[in-house]
Amino acid sequence: MRLAIQLIVMIFLSLFFTMNTSANSPEEIEVSNGEIVKVFFEQRAKGYRYEVEFENGHRYFYEQSEDAGYGGGTYELTGEEMMLAREAIDKYEEINGDATIPSNNASKYLLGIVLFLIGLLGAIFPHATWYLEIGWKLRDAEPSEFALIANRVGGILVAIVGIFVFL
Structure with a gap:
């Protein structure tokens, strides 16, 4: 019995740390002039941030936080590079989905897993x-x-609720 509880706690902790330490790696996108740029995406608590890195080292960023959005870049960034960066962000969103749609999937999955494991323990x-509880x-x-x-x-009921939350 003690072994089963330890196993469940270990599974829970491994899922939690796996979810929180996974990071988005940059994605390489080809823009209309044939150049390949790296697009970095970071989801934040109340928004998101894109950063586009060109082959020559120039960088462009766009950050959205609640109602306000703004962009900018390195001093050497040209107007053409800004347009190419926006194009790269648009292509990134076509491939990976729109960042303006809030995503709570990680916390939703975590809650579903926790409820399922607690329910499984009880069942x-x-x-x-x-x-x-009382013993x-x-x-x-x-x-x-x-x-x-x-x-x-x-x-059993809590495990079923956990499954529905996970889905």
Whole structure:
């Protein structure tokens, strides 16, 4: 029983750290003049930021935060490069989707996984669930049959909710 709880905690932690440490790598996009530029995208709490790097080292950025959006770049950036950078951002969005649509997928998936694992724990190990809930407060006590059934049914329901949240 203790091994099962440790296994579930380890799976949960590995999923959490995997989700939070994954980063978007730059994507290379060919613009209309034949040059290949690197487009970096960063999702932020209340917006997003694009950065386009040209082969000559010049950079352009566009940042959107709530209602305000602004762009700029390095001192050497030309007007033509700004237009090419906007073109690269448009192509990036065609490939990867529109950044203006807010995405809470990571937190949604995490919540779904957590609910599913908690529900699975209750469904498979109702005695352990009872112990974690109230049994640790009592000495030499055993759960009633009704408590075990309630924990199992509740665990199944929470696991189902977790599946629907994940989807």
